[in-house]
Amino acid sequence: MSKKVPVYDESKIKTLSSLEHIRLRSGMYIGRLGDGSNHDDGIYVLLKEVIDNAIDEFIMGYGKKIEISVKDSIASVRDYGRGIPLGKVIDCVSTINTGAKYNDDVFQFSVGLNGVGTKAVNALSSFFRVVSYRDGEYFEAQFERGKLISQKKGKAKDESDGTYVEFLPDIEIFEDYTFNFEFIEQRLWNYAYLNSGLKLFFDKQKFESKNGLLDLLQNNVGNSNAYNIAYYRGKQLEFAFTHNQSYGETYHSFVNGQFTSDGGTHLSAFREGILKGVNEFYKKNYSGVDVRDGIVGAVAIKLKNPVFESQTKNKLGNTEIRGWIVNEVKAAVVDFLHKNTDAAKKLESKIVQNEKLRTELNKVKKEAKEAAKRVEIRIPNLKDCKYHFGDNKDGGRSTIFLTEGQSAGGSIISARDVYTQAIYTLKGKPQNVFGKTRAAIYQNDELHDMMKALGIEDDLENLRYNRIVIATDADVDGFHIRNLLMTFFLTYFEDLVVAGHIYILETPLFRVRNKKETRYCYNEKEKDTALKEIRDPEVTRFKGLGEISPKEFGQFIGENMRLVEVNVKSVKNIAETLEFYMGKNTPDRREFIMENLI
Numbered sequence: 001m002s003k004k005v006p007v008y009d010e011s012k013i014k015t016l017s018s019l020e021h022i023r024l025r026s027g028m029y030i031g032r033l034g035d036g037s038n039h040d041d042g043i044y045v046l047l048k049e050v051i052d053n054a055i056d057e058f059i060m061g062y063g064k065k066i067e068i069s070v071k072d073s074i075a076s077v078r079d080y081g082r083g084i085p086l087g088k089v090i091d092c093v094s095t096i097n098t099g100a101k102y103n104d105d106v107f108q109f110s111v112g113l114n115g116v117g118t119k120a121v122n123a124l125s126s127f128f129r130v131v132s133y134r135d136g137e138y139f140e141a142q143f144e145r146g147k148l149i150s151q152k153k154g155k156a157k158d159e160s161d162g163t164y165v166e167f168l169p170d171i172e173i174f175e176d177y178t179f180n181f182e183f184i185e186q187r188l189w190n191y192a193y194l195n196s197g198l199k200l201f202f203d204k205q206k207f208e209s210k211n212g213l214l215d216l217l218q219n220n221v222g223n224s225n226a227y228n229i230a231y232y233r234g235k236q237l238e239f240a241f242t243h244n245q246s247y248g249e250t251y252h253s254f255v256n257g258q259f260t261s262d263g264g265t266h267l268s269a270f271r272e273g274i275l276k277g278v279n280e281f282y283k284k285n286y287s288g289v290d291v292r293d294g295i296v297g298a299v300a301i302k303l304k305n306p307v308f309e310s311q312t313k314n315k316l317g318n319t320e321i322r323g324w325i326v327n328e329v330k331a332a333v334v335d336f337l338h339k340n341t342d343a344a345k346k347l348e349s350k351i352v353q354n355e356k357l358r359t360e361l362n363k364v365k366k367e368a369k370e371a372a373k374r375v376e377i378r379i380p381n382l383k384d385c386k387y388h389f390g391d392n393k394d395g396g397r398s399t400i401f402l403t404e405g406q407s408a409g410g411s412i413i414s415a416r417d418v419y420t421q422a423i424y425t426l427k428g429k430p431q432n433v434f435g436k437t438r439a440a441i442y443q444n445d446e447l448h449d450m451m452k453a454l455g456i457e458d459d460l461e462n463l464r465y466n467r468i469v470i471a472t473d474a475d476v477d478g479f480h481i482r483n484l485l486m487t488f489f490l491t492y493f494e495d496l497v498v499a500g501h502i503y504i505l506e507t508p509l510f511r512v513r514n515k516k517e518t519r520y521c522y523n524e525k526e527k528d529t530a531l532k533e534i535r536d537p538e539v540t541r542f543k544g545l546g547e548i549s550p551k552e553f554g555q556f557i558g559e560n561m562r563l564v565e566v567n568v569k570s571v572k573n574i575a576e577t578l579e580f581y582m583g584k585n586t587p588d589r590r591e592f593i594m595e596n597l598i
Helices: 018-024 026-030 042-059 086-094 117-123 181-194 213-221 265-282 288-292 322-339 341-375 405-415 438-442 445-454 476-492 494-498 524-533 550-557 571-582 587-596
Strands: 065-071 074-079 125-134 137-144 147-155 162-169 199-202 205-207 230-233 237-243 249-255 295-301 399-404 421-426 467-471 502-505 510-513 518-521 538-541 563-565
Touching: 018 026, 018 117, 026 042, 026 117, 042 065, 042 074, 042 117, 042 162, 042 181, 065 181, 086 117, 086 125, 086 137, 086 147, 117 125, 117 162, 181 199, 181 205, 181 213, 181 249, 213 230, 213 237, 213 249, 213 295, 230 322, 237 322, 249 265, 249 494, 265 288, 265 295, 265 322, 265 341, 288 341, 322 341, 341 438, 399 405, 399 445, 399 476, 405 421, 405 550, 421 445, 438 445, 438 476, 467 476, 476 494, 476 502, 476 571, 510 524, 518 524, 518 550
Parallel strands: 065 199, 249 295, 399 421, 399 467, 467 502
Antiparallel strands: 065 074, 074 162, 125 137, 125 162, 137 147, 199 205, 230 237, 237 295, 502 563, 510 518, 510 538
16 A cells, blocks of 8 residues: 655645744744753743843943842843833734834844844743833733733833833743752843943842953952953953963853853954954964963953844854954053053963963873874774764764763663764773873873863864763762762863853663553652552662663653753852862861761
8 A cells, every 4th residue: 555645735834923933943032941950941041031121221221220030930020211112012022023122222232133032931931921111101911822811001100110021931831940040140140240330139139240340250260360350341342351270261251241152253352352462562472372271251242233143142143343352452451461560470471381381281292192093093982973063964962971881881872873972981980180280181091082082182172072971870989980070171171161061961760660651760759759650660770870771771862861061150169169079188078078978
């Protein structure tokens, strides 16, 4: 019997309304969905879109206070700006391409220039309420999943002008989500740093900055900076930078108040401007890597027509801005060094030290490469994948699992997607690199091979995988290996962590099943729930990854893979934290272990 071929005719062509399109293709508008465990998850994007509108009011000179609340999963934002014109409230929150941000007279440096933001929040919320207050009157509208259910207007003599928005993210879109207040607080601090004079209130806290990016860097670096922070604020450009004892480069970059986690033209121009300014002041030709190794910087620009490489605005694409940013940064760096002779001496000392260490490191790298060639051309213990970070096809999905031992690696190797998932199998526990020089990691065969596998042997420009996933057993040895690997990345490749490339794989601890149903549980709570809901269950406790069969393992590294991103609140705490956990044994650490011993 021949297979029936579906008919492709006029009846198959569909036209979606903007509301239907947002709900059906939500990822196009807000990026990832998630459950709130990652700071880029959709629920935070929804909150950001509403706050962005309030920030835009402040930028235009209206309203110095914003109140934010999250209670029982309902988020609300109240600003004290001009308020949406009362006759256009419904259109502004429900009709695509409607808003005043297309008018340069009203909004000059707005984040949300596409007229989509609040409409997406409305469409993706099971409940959405907006109230605008203007000149003693108000207009209120309520929606369910983007559809208007009620509206009213009246007098509001006791209310200040402004806009109030509250919404409940739809569980049909965002399943089983929870707001993490730490992620919200970090975003609010960024708003405060980028908008001096603005007061934001959330969870009984006030977020306010008087010195902009200078405060951001001071709070992130603490007292570990090599010299007084260089700071500049112009009409469209603001930046700050210093050096500390870390390796690599760490940056916070922003466009119109939007954190651009992947940088872009403004960040590369900022880096180039620093190099040119330094070389002009010292009348030298220092290399970029020597000038910038150990740098911690922040840059923010304001643009009328920003072009981002995605709807979620993580990377700026405007190429025409490079020239003026480079020149303005260069001039400001030269001016700072002329006015701060002590900082100028310390910066040059740091550059000379970097140059010396790089020369020594290059010698060690050369010896390590020659030794590796003699042993084996290919990288031992690496099972590579077809597509890598930077490839047009599936490069963003490229993942490498760092596993312990052959048994764990075997399960993942058999279950993996050979196109996008690679495995590097550790021979044993890696070296504790805390307190060691950078040269030491190139003299360690295991770590050197791992760097080659990741493509970070020379620099981070050749990173081969978007996600580096630590996959160890959920036991004492596994946790120890996890800590050793995190120490390695936080010590020498901090920028990989800050950029969101390092993850920990969560795997199930229990399997609860009977003849009809099998359920995998990641913690005791999930196991207890399964025991209540499954009749006559059989319970298996997985002691290691190697105990999970390849057939079972495939689902744990597939589309619903549970990953915990390794991130840091502030770089200033890294050295202190690593010293406590990975440094020499101290009475404080012994006391901590005894108090927390299970």
